Amino acid sequence: MKNYALSVQKLAHFLIALTLGTYILIVSKSILVPLMFGAFFAAMLIPLSNFFETATQNRVSAILLSFLTILVPVLGITSLFAYQIVRVINDMPNVRDKIDSGIYQLVHWLGGQLGQREEAIQSWLTENLSGGMSDFLPESLSSLSSVIAGLLLTIIFTFFWMLYRTSLKNYALYQFDDFARRRADLAITQIRRISQKYLYGLLVVILILGGLNSLGLWIIGVDYALFWGFLGAFLAIIPYVGTTLGGLFPFLYSLATADSWWQPVSVVILYTSIQSIEGNFITPKIVGNSVKINPFAAILALLVGGAVWGIAGLILALPVIAIIRIVFMHIEALKPVSELLSENLYKNEAVFEKKYNENRYRILNYFKDS
DSSP states (O other): OOOOOBBBHHHHHHHHHHHHHHHHHHHTHHHHHHHHHHHHHHHHHHHHHHHHHHHOOOOOHHHHHHHHHHHHHEEEEEEEHHHHHHHHHHHHHHHHHHHHHHHHHHHHHHHHTOOOOOHHHHHHHHHTTTTTTTTHHHHHHHHHHHHHHHHHHHHHHHHHHHTHHHHHHHHHTTTTHHHHHHHHHHHHHHHHHHHHHHHHHHHHHHHHHHHHHHHHHHHOTTTHHHHHHHHHHHHHTSSHHHHHHHHHHOOOOOOOOHHTTTHHHHHHHHHHHHHHHIEEEEEEEETSSSSOOHHHHHHHHHHHHHHHHHHHHHHHHHHHHHHHHHHHHHHHHGGHHHHHBBBBTTTTTTHHTTTOOOOGOOOOGGGGOO
């Protein structure tokens, strides 16, 4: 008769592997993040590289031509952004003073409404806000070197992902027998398609949001409308919180520079409206359901990604969890977990009883004594 007691040894091995894997993800962030971004950028550029490779019959030349094709518009946008950033920085001394003054007045008013003494309010301001807003920009600029280093590493990884893509794919496929190899090939194809669809859709969404934000801010009369508009569009890459952050900066700027209250209020209304349109129409129509992940799984992925890799983890969370779901779909024992991540989880409540009510799908079996 079989022993159905849990194996302490197997459970310990799993927990050790999970802990060690998480530790490696955290300490290797500076390498793994550019590696992941490089893989996604490579997936995005492969169709363009294939086009050039057909014409040149040389993969290295095709990859370089792909880089140049993308580099020209990117350099143009970067130059425009750099010019706008310089102008914003030049205005920052006066703007900072106004923002700091506004924050102090707001805190004093709130403290008065809550019955706090003047001495207590001033003490809190001195401890918590002294130099806070004024130091924000210099602290952000101090990390520029690490950002540039990560960007260069991402470009290098993208090049090598594209150069060795066939060899890497063949190596992965020939780790399996003939039957499993066909399923692995299908999984790789699905991962590539989902990555491309997600990235292309995200790029179109950024362009649309940048245009809408900039046009709205220009109509309102906010200075540097193009800069604030596309900054908000790029921040929208971070799901759920990016659009809010993107609206916060032009709001604070208009609050500090506007002569009347209607302009900052209009900025709030503008970004609230655009966020509603983006969430309900733009992103669903363009990006669609490419990731095919339910909101609960998506939020958990964002929390874990943010905890492990910070902002980079928030950006990578959705495509990575979508890839994990695809991999689980092709592993027999993990198919029920794939269903737990799927977008149709609410509609397919009975699938676990009807489709996965077999011993081979029960994960606890892998932690029991043989």
